[in-house]
Amino acid sequence: MLLKCVKFKPMLSLAAGDDGWSIRVQPEVRAIEGYPVVLPCTFSHPQHSQHSSLQVVWRLGHGQGATVLYRCTSRTGAPTCEPGPQQDQRYRLEGNPREHDLSLRINSATLQDNGRYYCRVEVQGREHVSFEDKMGTRLRVEAPPKILDLSVEGSEQVGYRALCRVQGSPLPDVQWLGPDDLLEGSPVGPLAQESPARYHTVSQLRDVEPGHQYTCSASNPLGKEQATLYVLPPRPPMSMARTSPPLLLLLSVCLGAKVILLVGMGVWMVQGGALQGISCWWK
Numbered sequence: 001m002l003l004k005c006v007k008f009k010p011m012l013s014l015a016a017g018d019d020g021w022s023i024r025v026q027p028e029v030r031a032i033e034g035y036p037v038v039l040p041c042t043f044s045h046p047q048h049s050q051h052s053s054l055q056v057v058w059r060l061g062h063g064q065g066a067t068v069l070y071r072c073t074s075r076t077g078a079p080t081c082e083p084g085p086q087q088d089q090r091y092r093l094e095g096n097p098r099e100h101d102l103s104l105r106i107n108s109a110t111l112q113d114n115g116r117y118y119c120r121v122e123v124q125g126r127e128h129v130s131f132e133d134k135m136g137t138r139l140r141v142e143a144p145p146k147i148l149d150l151s152v153e154g155s156e157q158v159g160y161r162a163l164c165r166v167q168g169s170p171l172p173d174v175q176w177l178g179p180d181d182l183l184e185g186s187p188v189g190p191l192a193q194e195s196p197a198r199y200h201t202v203s204q205l206r207d208v209e210p211g212h213q214y215t216c217s218a219s220n221p222l223g224k225e226q227a228t229l230y231v232l233p234p235r236p237p238m239s240m241a242r243t244s245p246p247l248l249l250l251l252s253v254c255l256g257a258k259v260i261l262l263v264g265m266g267v268w269m270v271q272g273g274a275l276q277g278i279s280c281w282w283k
Contacts, residue, residue, distance in 0.1 A: 021045050023133045025119065031109045032222070033143035033169075038094050041102040041119035043131065054097045055122040056081055058104045060115050062136065069117075070104055097121065109141045111169055111199045143199070144223030145172035150216055152208055152231060160208040162229065163188065164216035167200050174203035177215040177226075210234065 023043045031037035039058075058070040069088070072081035074097040081093050090108065095101025102119045117139055120132035145168040154160035164185075166172050176183040188202040205214060210233040217226045 021131050023119070023121075023131055025133045025135070025137050027135065028138045028140065030140045030142065031106075031113075033110060033141055034108055036105060036107045037109045037113075037139065037141075039104045039106070039117050039119070039137050039139065041104070041133070041137070042095070043100050043102060043121055045100075045123075053124045054081070055124065056093060056097055056102050057120040057122070057132075058091070058102075059118045059120070062116070062118060066118070074098060106139075109139075111141050111143055111167075113139060114141050114169075115139060141169065142222055143167070143169045145218035145220055145225045147216060147218055147225050147227045148200070150227045150229050152229065154208075156234070159206070160210075160231070162205040162208045162214050162216070163202060164205075164218070164227070165200060165202045166216075166218040168218065168220050168222070169199050170220045171199065171201055172218040172220045174201060175217045175219075176203070176205045177217055179213060183214070 021044065023041065025041050026039065029037060029039055053076060054074040056070070056072050056074070057068060059066045059068050061067055070083065070091040070093065071087070072083040072093055074081040081097050083092075090106060092105050092107075093102070094105040095103040102121060104117070104119065106113060115138075116136040118132055118136045120130060122130040145166055147164060148167055149165040150162070152160050152162050162176070164174060164176075166174055174185065174187075176185040183205055185203045185205045188204050203216070208214060208231055210231045213228055213230045215226055215228045217224065219225075
């Protein structure tokens, strides 16, 4: 099966000792969010080596903080390497351990899959021995920009600002557009550097005025996405109403076919553009 947008660097051969064992891995693999990716790992061993079964282990990270993502056992005469009953189905062995191939397949890669992976083979026979690569394979998952949220906050007294929260890898560049020109926005942060926050950025546009429209535009080498909001003027005060938060803003955010409307403190989700009187687009 053809895997889309996966790039490999030359293989590393990591000797496990002077007894003829070696493991070969890719130093780095790149993938696109939402597509499958394969992490190559092969091994060799002396021809005289005899074993009854092989156990394959893939880990994310090294040392005490490592997470075991996949484990399977290949028994003598069995056609496949059998994983445990609790195995996450997103991971599967792409190679055949009996053919010295321990390659791991990750379905529908996400930004949270970024990290360094280590493969390990355990030979169970007269003597239990195990070998693993020490350098690991660095997986870099990239994603086009995605606008997660577009909102306005503030009051008549202190003024209003628009906020645009974006996700992507490499981290998208965010710009604000008015009806006729480019507006000066600024980042909000710093955000935490731990995953997944390190793939998010928030840009703010100050001095937002009712009765105007503003567009948030996010781009990186993989693509571009835009969302436009309209700020409606405040409603005239009602003579009989008690003091309450003003019904001030109507925001329209276009993310594909999804339209998000915020009125005061209420949120409605409208699919397929069923709301009339509001125009909305995305690119």
